[in-house]
Amino acid sequence: MSLRIVVCVKYVPDATGDRRFADDHTTDREGVDGLLSELDEYGVEQALRIAEANDGAEVTVLTVGPDDAKDALRKALSMGADKAVHVNDDDIHGSDVLATSAILAKALEKTGFDLVIGGMASTDGTMGVLPALLAERLGVPQVTLLSEVSVEGGVVKGRRDGDAATELVEAPLPAVVSVTDQSGEARYPSFKGIMAAKKKPVQSLDLDDLGIEADEVGLAGSWTAVDSVAARPARTAGTVVKDEGEGGKQLAAFLADQKFI
Amino acid sequence: MAEILVLVDHAEGAVRKPALELLTLARRIGEPSAVVLGAGAAAADIAAKAAEFGAAKVYVADGAEFADQLVVPKVDALTQIAKANDVAGVLVTSSGEGKEVAARVALRLGSGIITDAVDVRAGDQGPVATQSVFAASYTVESRVSNGVPVITVKPNAVAPEAAPAAGAVENVSVEFTGNAARVTSRTPRVSTGRPELTEAAIVVSGGRGVGAAEGFGVVEELADALEAAVGASRAAVDAGWYPHSSQVGQTGKQVSPQLYVANGISGAIQHRAGMQTSKTIVAVNKDPEAPIFELADYGVVGDLFEVLPQLTAEVKARKG
Numbered sequence: 001m002s003l004r005i006v007v008c009v010k011y012v013p014d015a016t017g018d019r020r021f022a023d024d025h026t027t028d029r030e031g032v033d034g035l036l037s038e039l040d041e042y043g044v045e046q047a048l049r050i051a052e053a054n055d056g057a058e059v060t061v062l063t064v065g066p067d068d069a070k071d072a073l074r075k076a077l078s079m080g081a082d083k084a085v086h087v088n089d090d091d092i093h094g095s096d097v098l099a100t101s102a103i104l105a106k107a108l109e110k111t112g113f114d115l116v117i118g119g120m121a122s123t124d125g126t127m128g129v130l131p132a133l134l135a136e137r138l139g140v141p142q143v144t145l146l147s148e149v150s151v152e153g154g155v156v157k158g159r160r161d162g163d164a165a166t167e168l169v170e171a172p173l174p175a176v177v178s179v180t181d182q183s184g185e186a187r188y189p190s191f192k193g194i195m196a197a198k199k200k201p202v203q204s205l206d207l208d209d210l211g212i213e214a215d216e217v218g219l220a221g222s223w224t225a226v227d228s229v230a231a232r233p234a235r236t237a238g239t240v241v242k243d244e245g246e247g248g249k250q251l252a253a254f255l256a257d258q259k260f261i
Numbered sequence: 262m263a264e265i266l267v268l269v270d271h272a273e274g275a276v277r278k279p280a281l282e283l284l285t286l287a288r289r290i291g292e293p294s295a296v297v298l299g300a301g302a303a304a305a306d307i308a309a310k311a312a313e314f315g316a317a318k319v320y321v322a323d324g325a326e327f328a329d330q331l332v333v334p335k336v337d338a339l340t341q342i343a344k345a346n347d348v349a350g351v352l353v354t355s356s357g358e359g360k361e362v363a364a365r366v367a368l369r370l371g372s373g374i375i376t377d378a379v380d381v382r383a384g385d386q387g388p389v390a391t392q393s394v395f396a397a398s399y400t401v402e403s404r405v406s407n408g409v410p411v412i413t414v415k416p417n418a419v420a421p422e423a424a425p426a427a428g429a430v431e432n433v434s435v436e437f438t439g440n441a442a443r444v445t446s447r448t449p450r451v452s453t454g455r456p457e458l459t460e461a462a463i464v465v466s467g468g469r470g471v472g473a474a475e476g477f478g479v480v481e482e483l484a485d486a487l488e489a490a491v492g493a494s495r496a497a498v499d500a501g502w503y504p505h506s507s508q509v510g511q512t513g514k515q516v517s518p519q520l521y522v523a524n525g526i527s528g529a530i531q532h533r534a535g536m537q538t539s540k541t542i543v544a545v546n547k548d549p550e551a552p553i554f555e556l557a558d559y560g561v562v563g564d565l566f567e568v569l570p571q572l573t574a575e576v577k578a579r580k581g
Contacts, residue, residue: 243563248571
C-alpha cells in the first residue's frame with residue numbers, strides 16, 4: 001500500500017507584523033496578516049522529499065483553524081502537497097495545545113496515516129510539544145526534532161540534535177515526526193504549482209464530523225488559563241557612536257562604566 | 262507541605278544548572294522532590310546535589326530504557342511517580358526534550374501544561390507562571406486550571422540558591438510502556454570550554470557581518486576575554502559559519518544574559534526573539550540603519566574587524 005503522509009500545519013499571525021492579544025487573552029487574528037507558519041514549511045518540504053523517494057506516496061496537509069487558515073493549506077498545496085483537510089468550527093476558538101492535539105488526533109484517525117509530520121514549533125505559540133502529544137494520543141512512536149529524516153522499508157530514521165548530544169533515532173511506521181529548520185530549505189511554489197493548487201481537493205470538517213463535543217475544546221475545554229497579558233515596554237535606543245578609530249575603546253569605556261569589566 | 266516534582270536534568274554524571282534553578286523555584290510553591298532518571302552510578306552524587314538545593318526527597322530510577330529510547334521512558338517514570346505520590350506540581354527544564362516529556366506527562370495526568378516560563382510564583386489558585394511571548398514583546402501570566410500543574414521553565418529564570426534538605430532517596434522501579442523510538446547512536450556534544458549559551462552571564466554573538474567561518478575568530482577572542490559564551494545569528498548558522506547549537510533566536514536558544522554583544526547582526530525579529538530580554542545590549546554594525554541599534558544601550562557603527570580587536574585588547578588591559 002502506498003505511503004500516506006499527513007503534515008500538520010498552523011496558520012499564524014505574521015511574526016514581522018504587529019502581533020497582539022484579543023480581549024479574551026487569545027491571539028488576535030482579526031485584522032492581522034496571517035500565513036503558513038514558517039517552521040511548518042520545513043515539515044511540508046520533508047513530506048514532499050519523502051514522497052519523492054517513495055513511489056506512490058500521498059501527501060495530505062491538515063490544519064485546525066478559522067476560515068483564513070485556508071491560505072496556509074493553499075500554500076502547502078502550491079508547494080506540492082496532494083490534498084488538504086481543514087478542521088474549522090467556531091467552538092474551537094481558544095483551544096490550548098491539549099485541546100488542539102485532541103482535535104488533530106481525531107482528524108488523523110479519520111484521514112488515516114502512516115507518517116505524521118509537523119514543524120518543530122509554531123511561530124506564535126512556540127511550545128513545540130504538539131507532535132509529542134499526537135504520538136501520545138495516537139499510540140505511535142515519537143521521532144521528533146529531527147534535522148535529517150528519511151523513510152525506507154517502513155522505518156523512519158533521523159538525526160536529533162539535542163542540547164547535550166546528537167542522537168540517531170528510528171522507529172517503525174506508523175509514527176509521528178517533527179523536523180527542525182535545519183532539515184533543509186523549503187521550496188518556493190512554482191507558478192505551475194500555484195495554478196495546480198487551485199484545483200486540489202480541500203475537505204472541510206467540523207467538530208460533529210470528528211465526534212467531539214463543543215465543551216471538550218475551546219476556552220472552556222482548555223486546562224490552562226491566562227490571567228493577564230501586558231505589552232512589554234519597548235527597549236529604547238541608547239548611545240550610538242561612529243567608529244573614528246576609537247570605537248573599541250569607547251565601547252570598553254561603556255562596559256567599564258556598567259561594571260562589566 | 263505540597264510536594265513538587267522536579268525532573269533533574271543531568272549530563273555526563275553532573276547536575277545541569279537549570280535543575281538547581283528549578284529546585285529553587287519549586288521551594289516557592291511547595292516542597293521539592295527531585296526525580297533522577299537514568300543516571301547510573303552518578304545518581305548518588307546527583308541526589309546529594311539536589312538535596313543541597315532543597316530536595317526533601319529524591320526519586321531515583323534507572324534502566325537501559327532511559328538511554329535506548331526517546332522521551333517515553335522518562336514520561337513513564339515521571340507519570341508513575343506523580344500518580345503514586347499525590348503531587349501538587351511538576352517542574353521540568355524548557356529544553357526541546359524537557360518540553361516533550363512534560364507535555365506527555367500532562368496528558369497522562371489529565372493536567373494542563375505551561376511551557377517556557379521565565380518565572381513561577383505561588384498564587385491563590387495554584388502556581389502562576391510568567392511567560393515572555395511574541396518575540397518577548399508581551400508578558401503573560403497564566404496558570405493551569407485542571408489537574409496537577411505541569412510547568413516547564415527556561416534556564417536562567419532565577420539564580421540557584423542552596424537550601425539544604427533531607428534528600429531521602431527512594432528507588433523506583435518503573436513499568437515501561439514501550440512504543441518509543443529507538444536511539445541507535447549517541448554522540449555527546451564536544452565542550453568548547455566556554456560557558457553554556459543559555460546559562461552565561463555574558464554572550465558575544467556574530468552574524469552575517471562576520472562574513473565567514475574564520476571571521477568568528479575575533480568574536481571568540483572577545484568572548485574569551487569577557488569569559489562569555491559565543492552565539493550566532495541564524496544567517497551565520499545557515500551559512501555554515503558556526504554550529505546550530507550556538508544559534509540565538511526564535512528557532513535556536515533564547516538567552517537572557519546580563520550583557521549581550523551583537524556583532525554584525527542586523528537585528529531581525531527572528532534574532533530579537535532570542536535576545537531582547539537581555540539586561541544590557543551593545544551592538545557593533547557597519548550599517549547605521551540596522552534595527553539592532555533600536556534596542557542597543559550602546560552601539561558602534563563601524564567595521565567589527567577593527568572595533569572588536571581594539572575592544573578585546575582594552576578588556577584584557579583593564580582586567581590586567
